[in-house]
Amino acid sequence: MANQYISTRNANIKIDAKQAIIKGFSDDKGLFVLPDLSNRHVELSTLIKKDYLGMAAEILKVLLPDFSNEEINQCLHNAYDHSFSDQRITPVKSVDNFHVLELFHGPTSAFKDVGLQLLPELMRTALTPNQRVMILAATSGDTGTAALAGFKDTDQMGISVFFPDGGVSPIQKQQMLTTKGNNTNVAAINGNFDDAQTNVKHIFNDQQLKAKLGDHISLSSANSINIGRLIPQIVYYFNAYKQLVENGQVAVGHPVSFTVPTGNFGDVLAGYYAKLLGLPVKKLVVACNSNKVLADFFANGVYDRNRPFFKTVAPSMDIQISSNFERLLFYKSGEDSNMIKALMDQLESTGKYQVSAELLAAIQEDFACGYSDDAQIEKSIKTVFEQYHYLMDPHTASGYSVMRREQAKDPDTPMVLLSTASPYKFVDAVADAVIGHHEENAIDTTKELADFTNVAVPKNLAQVWSLPEAKAPVINPSQMAEFVYQRSMEVFNHD
Ligand SMILES: *Cc1c(COP(=O)(O)O)cnc(C)c1O
Numbered sequence: 001m002a003n004q005y006i007s008t009r010n011a012n013i014k015i016d017a018k019q020a021i022i023k024g025f026s027d028d029k030g031l032f033v034l035p036d037l038s039n040r041h042v043e044l045s046t047l048i049k050k051d052y053l054g055m056a057a058e059i060l061k062v063l064l065p066d067f068s069n070e071e072i073n074q075c076l077h078n079a080y081d082h083s084f085s086d087q088r089i090t091p092v093k094s095v096d097n098f099h100v101l102e103l104f105h106g107p108t109s110a111f112k113d114v115g116l117q118l119l120p121e122l123m124r125t126a127l128t129p130n131q132r133v134m135i136l137a138a139t140s141g142d143t144g145t146a147a148l149a150g151f152k153d154t155d156q157m158g159i160s161v162f163f164p165d166g167g168v169s170p171i172q173k174q175q176m177l178t179t180k181g182n183n184t185n186v187a188a189i190n191g192n193f194d195d196a197q198t199n200v201k202h203i204f205n206d207q208q209l210k211a212k213l214g215d216h217i218s219l220s221s222a223n224s225i226n227i228g229r230l231i232p233q234i235v236y237y238f239n240a241y242k243q244l245v246e247n248g249q250v251a252v253g254h255p256v257s258f259t260v261p262t263g264n265f266g267d268v269l270a271g272y273y274a275k276l277l278g279l280p281v282k283k284l285v286v287a288c289n290s291n292k293v294l295a296d297f298f299a300n301g302v303y304d305r306n307r308p309f310f311k312t313v314a315p316s317m318d319i320q321i322s323s324n325f326e327r328l329l330f331y332k333s334g335e336d337s338n339m340i341k342a343l344m345d346q347l348e349s350t351g352k353y354q355v356s357a358e359l360l361a362a363i364q365e366d367f368a369c370g371y372s373d374d375a376q377i378e379k380s381i382k383t384v385f386e387q388y389h390y391l392m393d394p395h396t397a398s399g400y401s402v403m404r405r406e407q408a409k410d411p412d413t414p415m416v417l418l419s420t421a422s423p424y425k426f427v428d429a430v431a432d433a434v435i436g437h438h439e440e441n442a443i444d445t446t447k448e449l450a451d452f453t454n455v456a457v458p459k460n461l462a463q464v465w466s467l468p469e470a471k472a473p474v475i476n477p478s479q480m481a482e483f484v485y486q487r488s489m490e491v492f493n494h495d
Contacts, residue, residue: 001039003065005032005227008330009341017064018126021119021228022133024221029344031327032227034063035335037276044278045252048242052089053080055242056235062277063231067125075121079232083107083117085459090114090236092243095390098403098415099249101240101258104393107149108175109422109458110142110316111267114236115229116150120157122228123220127156132217132492134484135159136203138196141172142316142421144186145179147222152181158491159222160185160484162196165474169315170442171425171461178467185487188474193318199477209481217488224266225323233270237279240416250414255282257410259403259417261314261395262286262294265322267418272328272366281366282413285406287399288371289314294322298369301360304352313374313429314394316421321347329355332362370402381423381433391455393421394429424449424461 005020007013009030015023020032034040040062047055053076060072067075080089086105093100106113123133135157137147144161151159161176165188168176176186189196203209204219213219224230237258244250258281260268268286275281288295290310297303305320312318330340346353355363372380380400384390392400396419403417423430427445431438435452439445443465450457475483 001036005034007031007337008033008326009337009344011035011335011337016066017227018066021122021126021226022131022218022220024223024226028341030337030341031225031323031330033327033330037273037331040276041278042238044280047238048245048252052235052239053077055238056080056232059234059238059277060231063227063234063273064122067122071125075118075125078121079118083113088239088243090239092240092247092416093390094247094249095384095388098407098417099240099244100390100392100396100419101236101416102419103236104419104422104425104458106146107460108142108145109425109461110146111233111418111420112142112146113149115224115232115266116143116146116222118150118232119222119226119228120150120154124154124156130216131156132488133157133220134213134217134488134491135220135222136200136484137161137222138193138200139163139168140193140315140318141168142425143222144168145172145175148176148179148181148184148186151222152179152184154183158183158185158488160187160487162187162189162200162480163472164189164192164196167193169426169428171427171464174464174467174469177469177472178464180470183491185483185491186470186472187480187483188472189480190474190476195477196480199480203481203484206481209485212485213488217492219484223323224264230266230270230273230324233267234273234277237271237274237281241279244414244416253280255280256414256416257281257283257285257406259285259287259399259406259415261317261399261418261420262288263317263319263322265294265324265328267420268367269324269327272331275366276331282410283406284367285399285402286367286369287402288369289317289377289398290371290373291318291320292371293320294325295369295371298360298364298367301357302352302354303347305347306351312394313377313426314398316395317398328363329359333359368406370405372398372401376401378429378433381430385434385453391423391430391434391453392419393423394426395420397433422458422461423455424457 103111
């Protein structure tokens with residue numbers, strides 16, 4: 001079996017896992033994938049006897065063939081030994097007749113910590129001693145925060161985060177401005193998230209900047225298109241299964257379904273990878289908010305982003321191009337890279353593509369999809385709190401009604417709902433749902449919500465308001481490349 005990654009759009013582009021992690025994505029704009037995934041199995045019954053790190057090690061060995069066992073173990077210990085507040089890393093809580101997989105016990109209280117605590121370790125292991133990498137991230141909140149927490153004070157790497165001025169929640173801004181590190185850089189952009197994102201993509205192809213940075217400094221991405229961020233997320237699907245087995249809620253080998261709040265399709269794709277590796281998954285239920293490009297695709301096979309963009313109460317899912325969906329199309333089409341290239345070229349030029357009925361049916365075999373608008377999200381938060389005293393954040397809540405619909409069709413398969421953020425990261429929407437209003441400022445709302453619900457505020461979020469905050473310059477999108485250059489010189493010149 002071939003042990004190199006290839007581009008989803010060109011099977012002749014071959015690269016080792018280490019290089020794929022350093023680069024982030026392929027020069028032809030495709031995403032790196034390991035071919036033949038369904039022939040790479042892990043042994044379920046042995047795997048689920050291990051702890052989180054033990055499971056992670058077995059999974060990483062399969063998917064990162066050019067890392068030694070020692071390297072993998074070292075990376076895992078550095079990433080997870082001290083950064084999560086629950087020793088299970090991703091604990092499962094049973095609520096009514098479903099189970100919530102809580103992914104928010106990391107340093108920034110969002111599920112992106114699981115990937116972004118490990119990615120810097122994998123990347124540093126992959127670098128040769130004189131290579132330097134500046135990570136670029138455009139963020140609508142969670143990615144930038146978690147990436148700063150993951151990359152701060154790491155050797156050989158720096159990070160520059162760009163957020164839309166006025167476009168992130170107060171607590172997310174506070175988290176970013178209080179992350180201290182000798183290699184962290186944050187700037188607010190005059191513009192929206194798409195302006196920041198588009199310019200980050202331009203910077204990756206800016207030949208003038210590359211020449212100025214020289215051979216030993218390269219640029220990379222902390223987005224979920226990087227396999228080094230995607231692969232760590234496979235582990236928690238196995239970890240959820242393990243906990244259900246231990247609690248007598250499923251017999252080893254019996255199927256389980258998962259409902260996953262979805263934006264860029266990274267989280268739910270990791271569930272599909274888990275299934276290909278041997279986890280007995282019945283259905284992966286994709287949940288969207290009002291930006292429901294995917295829900296429409298599942299209904300008719302047409303992916304069409306030509307539509308109004310909604311700012312919702314679940315902003316981390318306000319996405320119209322789910323980048324990782326390309327990887328699913330790759331596997332489901334029988335690894336047909338020519339077709340993937342044709343579809344993605346169409347998406348780029350017309351904002352739209354259609355797949356064959358056969359390919360749609362193959363996808364529907366493993367996946368279902370639905371969406372919740374803002375009113376439904378708030379209703380779900382309220383219902384679940386009042387009936388079961390479980391407090392969900394708006395992203396998690398987008399999955400609730402979608403999950404219930406699926407459970408009605410298949411009541412006998414145990415269902416796990418992935419919870420992607422602490423409710424205290426999105427206090428306005430959560431307070432509106434359960435109390436009926438929120439306060440002018442987030443500190444007051446947080447306190448009122450905690451008093452009302454008796455649900456504890458995570459320590460890191462409680463402390464963030466009293467930390468000294470740095471200032472972020474506000475710059476125009478046209479100044480981003482210069483910002484990256486200046487900061488790269490500052491971060492790397494002394495070593
Ligand atoms: C990023 C994010 C999502 C979406 O995850 P994808 O991997 O992009 O599908 C959902 N919820 C929260 C809170 C997030 O931060």
